[in-house]
Amino acid sequence: MAHMKLMPSGIYSFEHTSRRLAALEKSAYQVRDDRFIRTLRLGERLIAVELWWMGDGLAVEVSEELSSQQLEELSQRLRRMFSLDVDLSSFYQRLEGDPNLGNLIRERRGLHVVLDASLYECLIRTIISQQLNLSFAGTLIQRLIERAGDTIVHRGETLWVFPTPEQVANLSYEDLQELQFNRRKAEYVIDLSRKVVDGFDLDQLYTLSDDDVVKKLLPIRGIGRWTVECLLLFGMGRTDLLPAADIGVRNALRHVFETTEQPSEEEVRRLGEAWSPWRSYAVFYLWDYLGSTKNSQ
DNA sequence: GGCCAGGCTAGCA
DNA sequence: TGCTAGCATGGC
Incomplete structure:
Protein backbone atom coordinates (compact mmCIF):
# COMPACT_ATOMS: atom_id res chain seq x y z
CA MET A 1 0.00 0.00 0.00
CA ALA A 2 1.40 3.37 -1.04
CA HIS A 3 0.20 6.83 0.00
CA MET A 4 1.03 10.30 -1.28
CA LYS A 5 -0.31 13.78 -0.95
CA LEU A 6 0.18 16.16 -3.86
CA MET A 7 0.02 19.88 -3.16
CA PRO A 8 -1.17 22.41 -5.76
CA SER A 9 1.07 25.32 -6.73
CA GLY A 10 -1.65 27.97 -6.56
CA ILE A 11 -5.35 28.40 -5.92
CA TYR A 12 -7.09 25.11 -6.65
CA SER A 13 -10.67 23.90 -6.25
CA PHE A 14 -11.10 20.14 -6.32
CA GLU A 15 -14.84 20.62 -5.89
CA HIS A 16 -14.99 22.34 -9.29
CA THR A 17 -12.26 20.31 -10.97
CA SER A 18 -13.70 16.92 -9.99
CA ARG A 19 -16.90 17.63 -11.90
CA ARG A 20 -15.02 16.53 -14.99
CA LEU A 21 -14.09 13.24 -13.34
CA ALA A 22 -17.73 12.58 -12.60
CA ALA A 23 -18.58 13.47 -16.20
CA LEU A 24 -16.07 10.87 -17.36
CA GLU A 25 -17.50 8.25 -15.02
CA LYS A 26 -17.16 4.69 -16.23
CA SER A 27 -14.99 5.37 -19.27
CA ALA A 28 -12.16 6.84 -17.17
CA TYR A 29 -13.05 7.23 -13.50
CA GLN A 30 -15.07 5.20 -11.05
CA VAL A 31 -16.74 7.12 -8.26
CA ARG A 32 -16.90 5.43 -4.84
CA ASP A 33 -18.11 7.58 -1.96
CA ASP A 34 -15.80 10.62 -1.91
CA ARG A 35 -13.08 8.91 -3.90
CA PHE A 36 -12.32 8.70 -7.59
CA ILE A 37 -10.66 5.55 -8.89
CA ARG A 38 -8.57 5.60 -12.05
CA THR A 39 -6.66 2.69 -13.59
CA LEU A 40 -3.24 3.43 -15.09
CA ARG A 41 -0.37 1.72 -16.80
CA LEU A 42 2.88 2.38 -14.99
CA GLY A 43 5.43 0.89 -17.34
CA GLU A 44 4.30 -2.72 -17.62
CA ARG A 45 2.32 -2.60 -14.40
CA LEU A 46 -1.41 -2.09 -14.16
CA ILE A 47 -2.50 -0.21 -11.07
CA ALA A 48 -5.66 1.31 -9.61
CA VAL A 49 -5.27 4.73 -7.99
CA GLU A 50 -7.74 6.18 -5.50
CA LEU A 51 -7.90 9.97 -5.37
CA TRP A 52 -9.65 12.38 -3.02
CA TRP A 53 -9.16 15.86 -1.67
CA MET A 54 -7.79 16.08 1.84
CA GLY A 55 -7.73 19.60 3.24
CA ASP A 56 -5.21 21.37 1.04
CA GLY A 57 -3.98 18.70 -1.36
CA LEU A 58 -4.77 15.68 -3.51
CA ALA A 59 -4.55 12.46 -1.52
CA VAL A 60 -3.44 9.39 -3.48
CA GLU A 61 -3.63 5.75 -2.47
CA VAL A 62 -2.32 2.80 -4.45
CA SER A 63 -3.23 -0.66 -3.20
CA GLU A 64 0.16 -2.13 -4.14
CA GLU A 65 3.77 -1.69 -3.25
CA LEU A 66 5.61 0.62 -5.60
CA SER A 67 9.31 1.30 -5.83
CA SER A 68 10.42 4.83 -5.02
CA GLN A 69 11.08 5.34 -8.72
CA GLN A 70 7.55 4.23 -9.63
CA LEU A 71 6.12 6.48 -6.93
CA GLU A 72 8.02 9.41 -8.37
CA GLU A 73 6.75 8.63 -11.87
CA LEU A 74 3.17 8.32 -10.61
CA SER A 75 3.49 11.59 -8.72
CA GLN A 76 4.66 13.42 -11.85
CA ARG A 77 1.91 11.94 -14.01
CA LEU A 78 -0.82 12.87 -11.54
CA ARG A 79 0.57 16.38 -11.11
CA ARG A 80 0.33 16.82 -14.86
CA MET A 81 -3.08 15.14 -15.23
CA PHE A 82 -4.62 17.38 -12.58
CA SER A 83 -2.77 20.55 -13.63
CA LEU A 84 -1.47 20.91 -10.08
CA ASP A 85 1.40 23.12 -11.25
CA VAL A 86 -0.75 25.48 -13.29
CA ASP A 87 -0.94 28.74 -11.34
CA LEU A 88 -4.06 30.58 -12.46
CA SER A 89 -3.43 33.89 -10.72
CA SER A 90 -2.53 35.72 -13.94
CA PHE A 91 -5.55 34.17 -15.68
CA TYR A 92 -7.83 35.60 -13.00
CA GLN A 93 -5.99 38.87 -12.97
CA ARG A 94 -6.63 39.21 -16.67
CA LEU A 95 -10.19 37.89 -17.04
CA GLU A 96 -12.06 37.98 -13.72
CA GLY A 97 -13.18 41.49 -14.58
CA ASP A 98 -14.11 40.64 -18.15
CA PRO A 99 -17.61 42.05 -18.86
CA ASN A 100 -18.69 38.85 -20.61
CA LEU A 101 -16.80 35.97 -19.02
CA GLY A 102 -16.03 37.50 -15.63
CA ASN A 103 -19.09 36.11 -13.84
CA LEU A 104 -18.71 32.52 -14.92
CA ILE A 105 -14.97 32.62 -14.25
CA ARG A 106 -15.40 33.98 -10.72
CA GLU A 107 -18.02 31.30 -10.01
CA ARG A 108 -15.47 28.63 -10.92
CA ARG A 109 -12.45 29.93 -9.07
CA GLY A 110 -9.87 27.16 -8.79
CA LEU A 111 -11.24 25.00 -11.62
CA HIS A 112 -8.35 23.29 -13.42
CA VAL A 113 -8.14 21.28 -16.64
CA VAL A 114 -8.00 17.51 -16.11
CA LEU A 115 -5.82 15.86 -18.73
CA ASP A 116 -6.15 12.39 -20.18
CA ALA A 117 -3.72 9.75 -18.96
CA SER A 118 -1.71 9.62 -22.20
CA LEU A 119 -1.55 11.29 -25.60
CA TYR A 120 -2.71 8.06 -27.23
CA GLU A 121 -5.74 7.80 -24.97
CA CYS A 122 -6.55 11.45 -25.60
CA LEU A 123 -6.37 11.09 -29.39
CA ILE A 124 -8.56 7.98 -29.43
CA ARG A 125 -11.13 9.58 -27.13
CA THR A 126 -11.18 12.75 -29.19
CA ILE A 127 -11.55 10.97 -32.52
CA ILE A 128 -14.41 8.87 -31.17
CA SER A 129 -16.08 12.03 -29.82
CA GLN A 130 -16.02 13.81 -33.17
CA GLN A 131 -19.50 15.05 -34.06
CA LEU A 132 -21.28 12.81 -31.52
CA ASN A 133 -23.12 13.88 -28.41
CA LEU A 134 -20.94 13.30 -25.35
CA SER A 135 -23.22 10.68 -23.90
CA PHE A 136 -23.08 8.40 -26.94
CA ALA A 137 -19.35 9.08 -27.39
CA GLY A 138 -18.80 7.90 -23.83
CA THR A 139 -20.72 4.72 -24.59
CA LEU A 140 -18.54 4.01 -27.64
CA ILE A 141 -15.32 4.69 -25.69
CA GLN A 142 -16.43 2.33 -22.95
CA ARG A 143 -17.24 -0.36 -25.51
CA LEU A 144 -13.78 -0.02 -27.04
CA ILE A 145 -12.17 -0.32 -23.60
CA GLU A 146 -14.16 -3.46 -22.82
CA ARG A 147 -13.46 -4.95 -26.25
CA ALA A 148 -9.69 -4.39 -26.28
CA GLY A 149 -8.45 -3.40 -22.82
CA VAL A 161 -7.73 -0.42 -18.15
CA PHE A 162 -7.62 1.70 -21.32
CA PRO A 163 -6.14 -0.44 -24.14
CA THR A 164 -2.65 -0.04 -25.57
CA PRO A 165 -2.07 0.84 -29.24
CA GLU A 166 -1.08 -2.80 -29.76
CA GLN A 167 -4.37 -4.07 -28.41
CA VAL A 168 -6.41 -1.76 -30.63
CA ALA A 169 -4.18 -2.41 -33.65
CA ASN A 170 -5.06 -6.10 -33.38
CA LEU A 171 -8.77 -5.41 -33.89
CA SER A 172 -10.46 -5.46 -37.28
CA TYR A 173 -12.65 -2.67 -38.66
CA GLU A 174 -15.59 -5.06 -38.39
CA ASP A 175 -14.92 -5.55 -34.67
CA LEU A 176 -15.56 -1.85 -34.10
CA GLN A 177 -18.51 -1.71 -36.48
CA GLU A 178 -20.14 -4.35 -34.29
CA LEU A 179 -19.78 -1.87 -31.42
CA GLN A 180 -21.73 0.68 -33.54
CA PHE A 181 -18.73 2.65 -34.75
CA ASN A 182 -19.32 3.83 -38.29
CA ARG A 183 -16.93 2.42 -40.84
CA ARG A 184 -14.77 5.51 -41.18
CA LYS A 185 -14.42 6.04 -37.44
CA ALA A 186 -13.41 2.39 -37.09
CA GLU A 187 -10.71 2.98 -39.71
CA TYR A 188 -9.44 6.18 -38.04
CA VAL A 189 -9.10 4.52 -34.63
CA ILE A 190 -7.45 1.31 -35.83
CA ASP A 191 -5.21 2.90 -38.48
CA LEU A 192 -3.90 5.44 -35.96
CA SER A 193 -3.18 2.65 -33.48
CA ARG A 194 -1.29 0.67 -36.15
CA LYS A 195 0.69 3.78 -37.03
CA VAL A 196 1.74 4.15 -33.39
CA VAL A 197 2.67 0.46 -33.21
CA ASP A 198 4.73 0.91 -36.36
CA GLY A 199 6.84 3.54 -34.63
CA PHE A 200 5.03 6.89 -34.80
CA ASP A 201 6.15 8.37 -31.47
CA LEU A 202 3.42 10.45 -29.88
CA ASP A 203 5.53 11.44 -26.87
CA GLN A 204 7.96 13.18 -29.20
CA LEU A 205 5.18 15.75 -29.72
CA TYR A 206 5.90 17.13 -26.25
CA THR A 207 9.06 18.72 -27.62
CA LEU A 208 7.25 20.60 -30.39
CA SER A 209 5.50 23.96 -30.50
CA ASP A 210 1.71 24.06 -30.88
CA ASP A 211 2.03 24.88 -34.59
CA ASP A 212 4.49 22.07 -35.22
CA VAL A 213 2.21 19.56 -33.48
CA VAL A 214 -0.55 20.66 -35.86
CA LYS A 215 1.73 20.19 -38.88
CA LYS A 216 2.79 16.76 -37.68
CA LEU A 217 -0.71 15.41 -37.00
CA LEU A 218 -2.92 17.05 -39.61
CA PRO A 219 -1.82 14.74 -42.46
CA ILE A 220 -3.10 11.71 -40.51
CA ARG A 221 -6.49 10.56 -41.73
CA GLY A 222 -9.21 11.24 -39.16
CA ILE A 223 -7.32 14.07 -37.47
CA GLY A 224 -8.46 17.60 -38.30
CA ARG A 225 -7.72 20.92 -36.71
CA TRP A 226 -10.27 20.52 -33.89
CA THR A 227 -8.82 17.13 -32.93
CA VAL A 228 -5.26 18.48 -32.72
CA GLU A 229 -6.46 21.44 -30.66
CA CYS A 230 -8.16 19.06 -28.25
CA LEU A 231 -4.97 16.98 -28.01
CA LEU A 232 -2.93 20.08 -27.21
CA LEU A 233 -5.49 21.10 -24.61
CA PHE A 234 -6.60 17.80 -23.01
CA GLY A 235 -3.56 15.68 -23.80
CA MET A 236 -0.65 18.04 -23.34
CA GLY A 237 -2.14 20.76 -21.13
CA ARG A 238 -1.06 23.63 -23.38
CA THR A 239 -2.76 26.71 -21.98
CA ASP A 240 -3.46 28.86 -25.03
CA LEU A 241 -5.54 26.70 -27.36
CA LEU A 242 -8.84 27.72 -28.88
CA PRO A 243 -10.91 25.04 -30.63
CA ALA A 244 -12.97 27.76 -32.28
CA ALA A 245 -15.04 25.40 -34.41
CA ASP A 246 -16.19 23.47 -31.37
CA ILE A 247 -19.96 23.34 -31.12
CA GLY A 248 -19.85 23.40 -27.33
CA VAL A 249 -17.76 26.58 -27.20
CA ARG A 250 -20.04 28.25 -29.73
CA ASN A 251 -23.17 27.21 -27.81
CA ALA A 252 -21.70 28.49 -24.55
CA LEU A 253 -20.88 31.84 -26.14
CA ARG A 254 -24.40 32.04 -27.53
CA HIS A 255 -25.64 31.72 -23.92
CA VAL A 256 -23.14 34.23 -22.56
CA PHE A 257 -23.96 36.86 -25.17
CA GLU A 258 -27.66 35.95 -25.22
CA THR A 259 -27.80 35.84 -28.99
CA THR A 260 -30.05 33.58 -31.05
CA GLU A 261 -27.31 32.50 -33.45
CA GLN A 262 -24.09 30.74 -32.54
CA PRO A 263 -21.00 32.79 -33.33
CA SER A 264 -19.08 31.57 -36.38
CA GLU A 265 -15.65 30.00 -36.07
CA GLU A 266 -14.08 33.25 -37.22
CA GLU A 267 -16.05 35.27 -34.66
CA VAL A 268 -14.92 32.90 -31.91
CA ARG A 269 -11.28 33.35 -32.94
CA ARG A 270 -11.70 37.11 -32.89
CA LEU A 271 -13.35 37.04 -29.44
CA GLY A 272 -10.70 34.67 -28.17
CA GLU A 273 -7.86 37.08 -28.88
CA ALA A 274 -8.83 38.89 -25.69
CA TRP A 275 -8.29 35.68 -23.69
CA SER A 276 -4.70 35.08 -24.77
CA PRO A 277 -2.47 33.64 -23.34
CA TRP A 278 -5.11 31.72 -21.41
CA ARG A 279 -7.46 30.69 -24.21
CA SER A 280 -7.51 27.01 -23.12
CA TYR A 281 -8.76 28.02 -19.71
CA ALA A 282 -11.39 30.39 -21.09
CA VAL A 283 -12.61 27.51 -23.26
CA PHE A 284 -12.54 25.03 -20.39
CA TYR A 285 -14.57 27.38 -18.19
CA LEU A 286 -17.05 27.87 -21.03
CA TRP A 287 -17.46 24.09 -21.40
CA ASP A 288 -18.05 23.75 -17.67
CA TYR A 289 -20.53 26.61 -17.81
CA LEU A 290 -22.38 24.96 -20.68
CA GLY A 291 -22.59 21.73 -18.70
CA SER A 292 -24.15 23.60 -15.78
CA THR A 293 -26.76 25.30 -17.99
CA LYS A 294 -27.73 21.94 -19.49
CA ASN A 295 -28.12 20.32 -16.09
CA SER A 296 -30.35 23.11 -14.86
CA GLN A 297 -32.79 22.86 -17.75
C1' DG B 1 -40.36 12.36 -35.24
C1' DG B 2 -36.99 15.54 -36.56
C1' DC B 3 -33.00 17.98 -35.53
C1' DC B 4 -28.68 18.11 -33.41
C1' DA B 5 -24.32 16.24 -31.57
C1' DG B 6 -17.23 18.86 -28.05
C1' DG B 7 -15.95 16.88 -37.14
C1' DC B 8 -13.72 14.89 -41.06
C1' DT B 9 -13.10 13.27 -45.72
C1' DA B 10 -13.77 13.07 -50.49
C1' DG B 11 -15.48 15.02 -54.42
C1' DC B 12 -16.74 18.84 -56.94
C1' DA B 13 -16.68 23.66 -58.89
C1' DT C 1 -9.02 27.51 -52.54
C1' DG C 2 -13.61 26.99 -51.01
C1' DC C 3 -17.98 24.55 -50.41
C1' DT C 4 -20.88 20.59 -49.02
C1' DA C 5 -23.05 15.84 -48.95
C1' DG C 6 -22.57 11.92 -46.38
C1' DC C 7 -21.48 9.52 -42.45
C1' DA C 8 -24.44 6.37 -38.50
C1' DT C 9 -26.55 6.47 -34.37
C1' DG C 10 -28.22 8.10 -29.82
C1' DG C 11 -30.38 11.92 -27.13
C1' DC C 12 -33.78 15.03 -26.37
Missing part, protein backbone atom coordinates in the same frame (compact mmCIF):
# COMPACT_ATOMS: atom_id res chain seq x y z
CA ASP A 150 -7.19 -5.32 -19.81
CA THR A 151 -8.83 -5.77 -16.45
CA ILE A 152 -7.47 -5.67 -12.92
CA VAL A 153 -9.14 -6.53 -9.65
CA HIS A 154 -9.26 -3.77 -7.07
CA ARG A 155 -10.92 -4.27 -3.67
CA GLY A 156 -12.69 -7.28 -5.11
CA GLU A 157 -14.04 -5.30 -8.04
CA THR A 158 -13.04 -5.81 -11.69
CA LEU A 159 -11.88 -2.58 -13.35
CA TRP A 160 -11.01 -1.93 -16.99
